[in-house]
Amino acid sequence: MMKVLMIARRTLNSSPGGDTVQINSTAQYLKLLGIDVEVFIGDEEIDYSKYDIMHFFNIIRPDDILPHILKSKLPFVVSTIFVDYSEYEKNRGGTLGFLSTILSSDKIEYLKAIARYIKNGDKINSKYYLLKGHRASVKYVASKANLLLPNSHSEYNRFINKYGVTTPYLKVPNAIDKLTFSDNIKPNEKFKNHVISVGRIEGRKNQLNLINALKDTDLFLTIIGKPSPNHIGYYNECLKLIEENDNMQIIDHINHNELASIFKASKVHVLPSWFETTGLSSLEAAIMDCNIVVTPKGDTEEYFKDLAFYCQPDDLESIKKAVMEAFNQPIQNSLKELILKEYIWENTAQETLKAYNLVLNK
Template sequence: MKVLMISRPTLFTVPGGDTVQIEQTAAALKKLGVEVDIKLADEEIEYQNYRLIHFFNIIRPNSISAHVKQSKLPYVISTIFVDYSEIEKEERGVMFKTLARLFGPDGTDYIKTLGRLILNGEKLIDNTYLLHGHKKSIESLLNKAAMLLPNSHHEFQRLKKRYNFDNEYIKVPNAISSDFIQRPSIAEKKQEVLCIGRIEFIKNQLNLIRALRNTDIPLKIIGKPAPNHQAYFEQCKKEATDNIEFLGQLDKTEIIKRLDQAKVHVLPSWFETTGLSTIEAAARACNIVITRKGDTEEYFKDFAFYCEPGSPDSIREAIVKALQAETNPELKDFVSQNYTWEEAAKKTLMAYNKVLK
């Protein structure tokens, strides 16, 4: 079986959780005997070499629909459905609030897609996207897919609530690489907090900084600013006090070392489908603080300390509780047993086989 994976044009130049998901899923599938190629949506592709296409990111229909029409191959979609509507209504600037109020979440996403085409130089891959709009494009893809592969049951229910479609799905949880499951190299944790993720509005580092500035709690922020979020990064640095340090982008080995040292990892995002860095932190025996917004409670159940992203007080209170609590070995065991790329690949292959039978 030879499968083609296709995702957004900026998959590698602006890496995110979807980049990890695609690369790790492909690697694990290859160990199961599946031939996998990863292509960007704006590449020229010889479809005849493949039996099936696996797309990622339903909120980027412009990156999917042209390939569906040109290839005429069956396809599955890892939906990775991030909902930006709450943040755009309540917390961004006047322009985003106005757009959200006038056009709704899908109209706003349509305008943002046009913005990426104009400002970032991204390619318009499917001209019909301009005609059909964002919502109809997504609904068409969801209905015509051979199978949907959300990261959680909750994600699928959110899709059903927003869009009109009828299709079946297999839940394929996000996961961690085996590197994060090895025995920690440091026996005792420091009373410090890590936040790992791209520095951008949705990850909410600014409210995290406001929660911990001028306290005696050390905070280390790992990651680089996303494109078009340099002003947000500058504001983060402006409001940070001496207990807060920006470490930039680190490689996996250094991240594991930092996780082994830190007592707590926090990701107070405005929205997370899973929060890959939180799964990785849990596997390294960190206590985890994470947003309630999104699908996180299905993943972390009662093991996490949850916070409200709009409230620095809520973020700080959750962090203090996590610092005071003992580390829970059951959390490490839970994520190490349930969220592996090997298991994700098995469920993905199950979907492929069902589609191609």
């Protein structure tokens, strides 16, 4: 039996995001294919000798990957989840916003890692990262990987254009769990015809602009998610504005079964982010009969084509217009059909296993 070691970022469970779902669901569905998978957090001690292959996630967190590939001779693949924060950083204001106008995005990411170490005690695991910096670390991880597993062709093209690596890749799409998000789910009527936004509450997800865009409408907005540990000030801004509007609320991160019933009752799901590789919650909402509003920044158009409503994250009128159009239009059933055909975890697991076999059978 093939034994797979999956290694995730240190904050995978304390600050859950789309990658938390991606990792756990990929592992779950690989096990259904008869693969022995264990998931570890980046700073755990691991006996590498028990495994045939390592699978990492989040190439923009190379410090979580470097110690393992420097200690182990195992072949490895990387699900890149290559999020680009540069446009958000330039628009955020403050010191980082200013620095983003004069420094490269890689230098900004390095400064952020150092700041997290000083401010929060987030340790830096690798001397390589500390000495070589962010860009060199990302390139090193990518060049040593046997295969990269982006969620889209668009993601891979962005990555190689930025870092100039030639590592081969296999597209492994993000997906939904069709057992959890099924037509059998009963709608939670408390959220009937709500506009929903599900995601970690942080600047990149752009909830503050969403609140401002909808605060003078008659729509009911429900934001679901935990604040990112490094964006508590941003979360408090969102909370203050929400409290001033009777038609809005924030709910903490909830389990997928509850989420499915909320989606089922809602009309629109919106992610007006500064960047999304996919937006897992958009896939999940669409399968539960929501129209979806998404950012065009990132790789969303490869997934949603012309079946979503697109908005510009820096334009309140654009966000409002897209949400109102989505609310007033019939449900896009063709998007649901596309997702059931292309974007289910069974397909993701099959493609992931194909990647493992490509590496191990070279």
